[in-house]
Amino acid sequence: MDERLEALFKPKSIAVVGASRKPGKIGFEILRNIIEYGFKGKVYPVNPKATQILGLKAYPSLEAIPEDVDMVVVSVPAKFVPDIIDQAGKKHAKVAVVIASGFKEIGRADLEEEVVRRARKWGIRVLGPNIFGMIYTPARLNASFGPKDVIPGSVAFITQSGALGIALMGMTIVERIGVSAIISIGNKADIDDADLLEYLAEDPHTKVILIYLEGVTDGRKFLRVAQRVSLKKPIIVIKAGRTEAGAKAVASHTGSLAGNVVIYSTLFKQTGILQARTVEEAFDWARAFSYLPEYKGGQLVLVTNGGGAGVISTDTLAENGVKLEAPPKSLVDTLKPKLPAFASLGNPIDVTGMISNEGFVDSVLEALKNPEVGAVMGIYCQTAVTDPMVIASKLVREIKAMGGLPKPLVLTLIGGEECYWAVTKLNTAKIPTYPMPERAATTVAAIINYSRMREEVRERLKELGDVSD
Ligand code: COA
Numbered sequence: 001m002d003e004r005l006e007a008l009f010k011p012k013s014i015a016v017v018g019a020s021r022k023p024g025k026i027g028f029e030i031l032r033n034i035i036e037y038g039f040k041g042k043v044y045p046v047n048p049k050a051t052q053i054l055g056l057k058a059y060p061s062l063e064a065i066p067e068d069v070d071m072v073v074v075s076v077p078a079k080f081v082p083d084i085i086d087q088a089g090k091k092h093a094k095v096a097v098v099i100a101s102g103f104k105e106i107g108r109a110d111l112e113e114e115v116v117r118r119a120r121k122w123g124i125r126v127l128g129p130n131i132f133g134m135i136y137t138p139a140r141l142n143a144s145f146g147p148k149d150v151i152p153g154s155v156a157f158i159t160q161s162g163a164l165g166i167a168l169m170g171m172t173i174v175e176r177i178g179v180s181a182i183i184s185i186g187n188k189a190d191i192d193d194a195d196l197l198e199y200l201a202e203d204p205h206t207k208v209i210l211i212y213l214e215g216v217t218d219g220r221k222f223l224r225v226a227q228r229v230s231l232k233k234p235i236i237v238i239k240a241g242r243t244e245a246g247a248k249a250v251a252s253h254t255g256s257l258a259g260n261v262v263i264y265s266t267l268f269k270q271t272g273i274l275q276a277r278t279v280e281e282a283f284d285w286a287r288a289f290s291y292l293p294e295y296k297g298g299q300l301v302l303v304t305n306g307g308g309a310g311v312i313s314t315d316t317l318a319e320n321g322v323k324l325e326a327p328p329k330s331l332v333d334t335l336k337p338k339l340p341a342f343a344s345l346g347n348p349i350d351v352t353g354m355i356s357n358e359g360f361v362d363s364v365l366e367a368l369k370n371p372e373v374g375a376v377m378g379i380y381c382q383t384a385v386t387d388p389m390v391i392a393s394k395l396v397r398e399i400k401a402m403g404g405l406p407k408p409l410v411l412t413l414i415g416g417e418e419c420y421w422a423v424t425k426l427n428t429a430k431i432p433t434y435p436m437p438e439r440a441a442t443t444v445a446a447i448i449n450y451s452r453m454r455e456e457v458r459e460r461l462k463e464l465g466d467v468s469d
Contacts, residue, residue: 004094010039014039031054032144036142044065044069047060070095085115086122089123094124099128108125119360135179156209160185175287175427192216193423194222211236213239238282241260271457285442288408300448302349303376304349305352313377324348327346333366357387357391388418395411395426
């Protein structure tokens with residue numbers, strides 16, 4: 001483990017160079033987030049014009065700080081950054097988080113190279129430049145100018161886009177998706193996706209890694225590392241620049257090459273990476289992976305009270321490479337006496353629109369408990385004879401009584417406002433639930449496809465003598 005990366009996630013002390021005295025300026029907001037999110041280490045604001053900022057003693061320069069510092073957050077204009085790196089070196093800093101824009105993305109590759117050259121001389125790792133900072137919730141570290149109240153959890157999010165990343169940070173809060181880390185990597189002058197993947201693979205607080213990717217500089221390194229990491233935890237990628245027009249936009253955004261879309265998709269598959277088509281899809285999947293136990297094989301069973309929603313889900317699963325087989329006989333035998341005579345006991349199991357709250361919940365739970373079933377998708381359409389909130393509460397209670405989910409369960413609750421609140425209740429209880437059947441079905445497909453891809457990667461590496469059983 002590179003101890004300098006350890007200092008990125010768990011610094012003992014942080015200096016903020018360019019900590020502004022003025023609320024609303026980036027340097028001020030970063031310092032405020034570090035303090036208010038509850039970082040426990042030492043924090044040194046650096047600003048030649050201030051003596052005190054946000055109640056902390058301010059220092060005119062890094063050199064004026066009486067001790068060494070682990071992390072230096074650099075929030076001064078680009079042209080000053082190389083000299084700040086030299087000063088950070090004298091303070092034995094291990095990592096510099098360079099917020100400033102104005103480097104490769106505007107044709108100043110020379111200035112970016114100078115920053116890296118000086119950082120290497122001092123043995124400092126550089127995150128950025130052109131970033132909004134980073135967050136690591138287990139260390140109560142929010143060194144970013146994004147939202148303050150990020151919810152701790154187990155999704156790590158690496159983003160090459162700053163503003164989009166900040167916006168999505170906000171979305172995770174509204175959607176109640178807990179994160180372990182959010183890392184803005186911008187121009188990736190030094191620390192890149194592969195470095196972060198390696199670190200996060202070993203991080204016990206991270207269950208799933210989500211990457212917004214525009215391009216990679218060292219493709220071989222990325223794929224080699226991703227292949228190994230995907231054996232341990234799922235990696236979900238949103239690859240931007242899929243079209244010619246998008247690729248041009250990427251070049252002027254972070255100065256990356258977007259590359260060929262088909263090549264990327266093929267390589268992702270071979271590497272065990274899940275490629276999401278949309279941001280919504282990526283977060284839908286991340287939520288499920290962070291809440292659920294591992295899928296260990298076995299049949300997928302759909303339980304629905306609405307035939308149409310069952311068909312839509314079946315279509316979506318098939319489009320994503322997941323075929324349904326007839327449900328286990330033992331499950332059919334258990335459910336048959338409890339269901340209306342006209343219930344359909346194929347897969348999907350259609351428990352019919354006349355099913356009660358208890359009947360729907362019971363059918364989902366029976367499927368979950370069946371030893372031949374590996375994963376369950378529950379599809380609920382709001383009817384006048386049921387109440388989505390009662391169903392949600394009962395599911396939460398029963399699953400808690402079972403000691404948590406024994407295998408993956410993904411739900412969709414389709415209907416009006418009551419469904420919205422029931423979806424929120426279930427997600428808060430860490431049972432992944434979506435308001436649309438397609439969203440739930442692509443999530444189930446991602447869970448099954450990840451398991452398949454991982455097996456393929458494992459087999460391939462074994463053939464190459466590269467992995468033990
Ligand atoms: N050391 C320490 N502090 C210094 C300094 C130095 N060498 N030089 C200036 N400062 C102080 C300034 O006095 C100022 O403090 P004040 O507001 O109390 O007067 C503060 O540091 C910031 O410097 P300033 O020159 O006002 O810069 P700024 O805040 O306007 O802009 C950046 C700095 C880094 C935010 C800006 O250059 C930038 O790159 N913005 C884009 C960032 C971005 O979008 N990144 C990508 C995210 S997605």
